[in-house]
Amino acid sequence: MPLDDFDRELIAATQGGLPLVSRPYEAVGAMLGVSGERVRERLGRMLEAGLVRRIGAVPNHYRLGWTANGMSVWDVDDTQVDTLGEQVGALSGVSHCYRRPRHLPTWPYNLFAMLHGRSRDEVRQQADTIARLLGPACRSHDILYSTAILKKTGLRLTPGA
Amino acid sequence: MLSPDEVRLLTRLHGDLPLSDRPFADVAEELGCSEDVLIERLRHLLSRGVLTRFGPLFQIERAGGLFVLAALTAPEASYEQVAAQVNALPEVAHNYRREHALNMWFVVAAQTPALAEAALRRIEAVTGLPVLAFPKEREFFVELRLPLQSGAAEEAGHAAR
Numbered sequence A: 001m002p003l004d005d006f007d008r009e010l011i012a013a014t015q016g017g018l019p020l021v022s023r024p025y026e027a028v029g030a031m032l033g034v035s036g037e038r039v040r041e042r043l044g045r046m047l048e049a050g051l052v053r054r055i056g057a058v059p060n061h062y063r064l065g066w067t068a069n070g071m072s073v074w075d076v077d078d079t080q081v082d083t084l085g086e087q088v089g090a091l092s093g094v095s096h097c098y099r100r101p102r103h104l105p106t107w108p109y110n111l112f113a114m115l116h117g118r119s120r121d122e123v124r125q126q127a128d129t130i131a132r133l134l135g136p137a138c139r140s141h142d143i144l145y146s147t148a149i150l151k152k153t154g155l156r157l158t159p160g161a
Numbered sequence B: 001m002l003s004p005d006e007v008r009l010l011t012r013l014h015g016d017l018p019l020s021d022r023p024f025a026d027v028a029e030e031l032g033c034s035e036d037v038l039i040e041r042l043r044h045l046l047s048r049g050v051l052t053r054f055g056p057l058f059q060i061e062r063a064g065g066l067f068v069l070a071a072l073t074a075p076e077a078s079y080e081q082v083a084a085q086v087n088a089l090p091e092v093a094h095n096y097r098r099e100h101a102l103n104m105w106f107v108v109a110a111q112t113p114a115l116a117e118a119a120l121r122r123i124e125a126v127t128g129l130p131v132l133a134f135p136k137e138r139e140f141f142v143e144l145r146l147p148l149q150s151g152a153a154e155e156a157g158h159a160a161r
Helices: A003-013 A026-031 A036-051 A080-087 A120-137 B002-014 B023-031 B035-047 B077-089 B113-127 B151-160
Strands: A052-059 A068-076 A096-101 A111-117 A138-152 B051-058 B066-072 B090-096 B104-110 B132-135 B136-143
Touching: A003 A026, A003 A036, A003 B051, A026 A036, A026 B023, A036 A052, A036 B051, A052 B002, A068 A080, A068 A120, A080 A096, A080 A111, A080 A120, A080 B136, A111 A120, A120 A138, A138 B077, A138 B104, B002 B023, B002 B035, B023 B035, B035 B051, B066 B113, B077 B104, B077 B113, B104 B113, B136 B151
Parallel strands: none
Antiparallel strands: A052 B051, A068 A111, A068 A138, A096 A111, A096 B136, A138 B090, B066 B104, B066 B132, B090 B104
C-alpha cells in the first residue's frame, strides 16, 4: 500500500514505541490531532496489508538468556536453495531465514539463517541439523556470532523523505 | 531473571496487542491481572532492557521501502568510531558486532531503494570503508514467537495460549 501523509505521521509517532498508558491509541491520536478510533482503524488496515507485521514486544535476546546468537551462512547450490531454504526456515531455533546475494570470491554464502541458543554448543547443534538437511547441496558454511548490539532501534523514517 | 508472570506477559505480547480502546486492560484480563500491574510490568521490562521496544513493527517493504543487510570490516583500533559513524544515520535500524573479518553487520531501512542506496554510499563516504550489501532476495521464514524454551517458560507459554 502506498503511504499517505497520515500513514507517515502515524509511523513517525509510533516507530519508537506505543505510549504505555491505558488508552495508547487515543494518546497517539492526541499527538496527531485525530481520534483514537482513526488511529486504530489505520493500524488495523496496516496490519491487514502487512505493513505492520505485528504490534507487540520486541525482545532483547541476550537479556532473555539467549546469549549465543549466530548468523549461520551457507553456500547452497542455486538450483536447490529455494526448496532447501523453506525447510531450513521451518527448523526450531531458526528465527529468520533468507536467500541473499554472494560476493565472490570473499563471500560464497547465499543462505542466511539466524540461530539463537543459551550457549554456542546449542547453536552449533542447530547448525549441524541444518548441515545434515542441506547435505551435498551445501559446499561450505560459517557461523558469525554477535558479540555486541551496537544499535537496535528498528525503522526510523527520515524526516521529509 | 524473568518471573513466571513476566514470561507469560512476554509470550502473550510477542503476538498482537488488541486494537481496542484499552488494549492493556484486555490483555490483563486474559492473564488475570490488573491493567495497572500489566503496564507497570511492561515499563519495568523496557527499563531493564529485556525489551528494546514495544509497539508496531513496520514492514516497510509493503509500502515500497526496503531493509538492506550490509557489512563492513572496521579496523579494531577505530571500531567504536566507525560504529558511531554508522549508527548516526537514522536509516540504520540495527547494528551488530560479529566475530568475522566482516565485523560490523547492520540493517538499513529506507522508504525507497534509492534512499537505501544513498544511505549505504553515505556510510562508505563517512567511514572511508567499502560496504558489502546483502539485500534479501527471498524470505523463507521470520519467526513470530518468542524463543523461550526453558521449562518454566515453555509451560507458561502454553498456559497463556
